[in-house]
């Protein structure tokens with residue numbers, strides 16, 4: 721049962737809003753809801769409900785932004801958690817199935833994850849030189865996707881929009897100093 725809940729539809733006009741890490745920090749209520757969702761998901765799917773799996777979920781919930789499986793594993797080891805790399809990988813797959821996290825491929829061979837149930841929907845601007853990712857909300861994208869789907873007689877459930885760009889000069893990137 722995904723706990724993604726739609727907030728009131730944002731206005732369909734307006735400026736691009738950049739999101740920052742503090743915008744992505746989850747409230748204790750949302751964290752609790754995520755744990756309950758995962759419990760139900762494991763029970764329904766007849767997966768074992770192990771403490772390791774919930775440790776991985778907790779690490780994810782405390783990590784705003786984008787991460788890959790190895791980064792999460794390294795952070796958990798640094799945090800002196802007893803966890804195997806295989807458990808981190810397999811739990812991330814389960815969390816994705818449970819719609820608690822979203823997987824992205826930012827033009828590379830690696831998958832990146834992020835918390836996927838906090839709304840509103842945001843999109844990504846990726847610097848191909850330094851790898852910096854800017855998260856943004858652009859209200860008009862929501863109206864464009866609706867127009868396109870409406871025309872085809874479909875109902876929008878989700879979209880992905882990624883912009884790849886580069887910093888003008890190596891060494892001058894504000895994110896890469």
Ligand SMILES: [Zn+2]
Nearest residue numbers: 847850887893
């Ligand atoms: Zn850059």
Ligand SMILES: [Zn+2]
Nearest residue numbers: 834842844855
């Ligand atoms: Zn993101």
